[in-house]
Amino acid sequence: DQQVKQNxxxxxxxxxxxxxxxxxxxxSMFDYFLWYKKYPAEGPTFLISISSIKDKNEDGRxxxxxxxxxxxxxxxxxxxxxxxxxxxxxxxxxxxxxxxxGQGTTLQVKP
Amino acid sequence: DSGVTQTxxxxxxxxxxxxxxxxxxxxxxxxxxWYQQSLDQGLQFLIQYYNGEERAKGNILERFSAQQFPDLxxxxxxxxxxxxxxxLYFCASSLSTSGTDTQYFGPGTRLxxx
Numbered sequence: 001d002q003q004v005k006q007n008x009x010x011x012x013x014x015x016x017x018x019x020x021x022x023x024x025x026x027x028s029m030f031d032y033f034l035w036y037k038k039y040p041a042e043g044p045t046f047l048i049s050i051s052s053i054k055d056k057n058e059d060g061r062x063x064x065x066x067x068x069x070x071x072x073x074x075x076x077x078x079x080x081x082x083x084x085x086x087x088x089x090x091x092x093x094x095x096x097x098x099x100x101x102g103q104g105t106t107l108q109v110k111p
Numbered sequence: 112d113s114g115v116t117q118t119x120x121x122x123x124x125x126x127x128x129x130x131x132x133x134x135x136x137x138x139x140x141x142x143x144x145w146y147q148q149s150l151d152q153g154l155q156f157l158i159q160y161y162n163g164e165e166r167a168k169g170n171i172l173e174r175f176s177a178q179q180f181p182d183l184x185x186x187x188x189x190x191x192x193x194x195x196x197x198x199l200y201f202c203a204s205s206l207s208t209s210g211t212d213t214q215y216f217g218p219g220t221r222l223x224x225x
Contacts, residue, residue: 043216093210101153
């Protein structure tokens with residue numbers, strides 16, 4: 001039972017354009033959502049998070065949007081840079097520390 | 112550098128064997144989490160410890176066990192290894208058990224079972 005899904009395994013965008021990564025979840029009890037970025041041969045690095053009481057959180061070039069009625073969240077990167085090329089994981093959790101991760105989306109930003 | 116260290120970086124062993132993966136959390140963090148990432152899979156939560164005590168369990172096989180020691184480092188023991196246990200094993204740490212605490216991940220241990 002995949003509670004958190006990233007349906008796009010890969011995404012390719014041009015440098016300077018917007019990257020939009022999507023994530024769907026099934027468990028309405030999740031109250032905290034996160035995005036992690038992972039480079040090869042490294043562990044995931046925390047990028048940005050959002051609480052279920054919000055619908056948007058912004059940090060520099062990164063914005064996460066949460067649509068609770070659709071059980072959907074997205075990560076927007078504007079403008080995209082070649083250094084953003086990595087695997088992006090969305091994750092969801094409740095008030096415990098256990099996180100449920102999606103399968104990841106590989107983003108390639110072309111110069 | 113997340114401040115979380117994992118050893119060894121790579122481990123190659125045979126089916127039926129037993130291995131121990133080690134994790135040192137960030138200074139000050141009391142919670143340790145173990146995750147498994149198999150090929151083309153997301154990270155699967157295995158188990159969480161907080162200040163030496165088990166706090167949550169995920170899809171951890173009975174052949175796997177973990178513990179957190181008084182100095183807060185943690186070990187994940189994998190026994191009777193099978194080919195399907197080949198994966199990346201990540202350790203993460205956070206300040207407490209709160210779901211809003213950021214989890215910081217180590218670089219992982221790549222286990223190959225031949």
